[in-house]
Amino acid sequence: MTSTPPHPAQLIVELGFGFIVSGALAAVTELGVADRLVQGPKSAALLSEELGTDASSLYRALRLLASAGVFTEDAEGRFGLTPAAELLRSQTQGSLRDAVLMLTQNIFWAPTGELADTIRTGKTPFDRIFGKPFFDYLASDAAAGATFHRGMSSLSDLENGPIARSYDFSPFQKVVDIGGGHGGFLIEVLQSSPKIRGVLFDHAHVLAESRIARAGFADRCEHATGDFFQEVPAGADVYVLKRILHDWSDEVCVGILRNCRSAMAPGGRVLVVDTVIPPGNAPHGGKVLDVMMLASLPGRERTEAEFGKLFAQAGLRLSRVIPTPTAMSITEAVAET
Template sequence: MQQDAGNVNGNGEEEPAVGSGGRTGQGADTDARFRRSAAFLADEALGFLYPAALRAAADVGVADHLTDGPRTPTELAAATGTHARNLYRVLRLLATRGVVAEDEQGRFGLTEAGQALRSDAPYSARAAVLMLTDRTMWLPGSEMSRCLTEGGSAFDEIFGMPFFDYFAQDDRTAAVFHDGMAAMSDAENAPLADAYDFPTAGTVVDVGGGHGGLLMEVLRRHPGLDGVLYDQPHVLAGHRLGTEEAIAGRWTLADGDFFAAVPPADVHLIKRILHDWDDERSALILDHCRRALRPGGRILVLDAVVPSGNAPHQAKALDLLMMASLTGRERTEADFAALFEAAGLRLSRVVPTPTVLSVVEAVPA
């Protein structure tokens, strides 16, 4: 019979415990340390299954059927047209991450943290989850070693063309991306608009501004400002500026390519754009903004600023998505300073916000 403790031999000395491989002292401690490391790394390697489960739950819309309280997997499967036992297995894993919780009756309910998985929730994250776990993001991540051995993006090899070229010829993927980006941005826009001291008058141009969520929040708070939403025509078709009465008559749409030119402004907003592109292309966008700035104007880059040290930060994870699927990267404050200098600009300050993004302010050098 095996025992956890060592046995005492005929000389009154304790022998090594069964299962320790006969090691004692420092050797046994080293053995245990490496066993713990192996178990930890195996657990980490299984981590990809959490976002896979989150995607599955978002895809079938299970959270939409939990608005009125917990339900059993059988009830949820009937409501979503899914397999009850397999749905239970997905929910059981999500419960370990606090997205849902199982009660004593075997029913699952949304936690406070999981509420935004509902399609009808304020600041719903469902579209953002579907975007971030879409195959255009997922598959390049699985081929990330290409980025290390060959440099560049893994996306091109998998899909046969660069990221945005693929989106331009695939309407489904383009819709997933733009809807997901709008959902990801919605929860950030109000805190970002509150964090910066915008001028009381003038024109704000949101460069690559998508559906206009950020510009709407800025104009709502500053009645003396006018706004221009600048993006490609197919993106502008989904804009939401007309839904806000408080900004009526103070905004216009402008379509174009920010690699060619941008409209003139007192303030240019560039939110989650530069991280998509390498330094050369990012500097080109910034150079166009600098040339179009009115006297006394400023450029506001709203991106994550990667902190130093070992602490977790969303930008450190998102940086690998940029590496695998696009050509860009998340940047440190020093990276932004160098990028601005290449575009004839100077980093004047970094304004932190309650979101993962900062307002990185640039002025002509």
């Protein structure tokens, strides 16, 4: 049974109000409301005593989120957890608390509010708002940088396993995860292919929070610091670029891909793990993410044809696009002969 689509006017109004729901979600996540409901439903008054907030304001935000399926409100006005609200807890398997705080932080929120100017000029207002480009700002602001990297790890944990299992790494000996963050994806690759060795490649301050050793793979994975704009570790069979190229312009992406092409062993390949925008009007997570990139970064989500052009300029050839159970695809490139 299919649901009836909203009236056109209702659709427009709901889309226009969407930022209010995002704001409420960010607020109660930051306050830690979900953690306070583990033992059972509580009123907004009791929650406010525990959290040091205004009871009426908290009630109104929770009432909105309950109407959206995040939390429930019972006849006594007490709020409880739903399966969605469980994911806002800080200490739970698959928690998305850090992901919500990352997605709703000011580095995305503020530039999105000036999207009309971006569309007029083709340039993000990020540098003007924050005084420097996106990643330079994250490097200079420890709190914002930590929120971003924790959030990306949280978001990636949902997809790492399904994506890693969508590709057969078993024929290869060595894989480099470029800009691999805390190592979540590489851990899944090492688990799926017991004979392969890994290199987690990123900046030193990111690698400081690596999870490789805790996962038991210190003997099969080394850490390498460096700048993928300059060079990447040499001699590997597979170079993974997961959620990397979508951050950058075509020109910069070609440079990164050329570095991989120069470094890889004979018969090697590059795996770009990003969304691949399909044709047509169907909803797709990559279309939302693409406009997020438009607002805050110089990058974009790309179509299969656009990936093919990038690879060709870097001396590579698009060999196949492998779908995964997530919104991401694995776009494989080999050396052009």
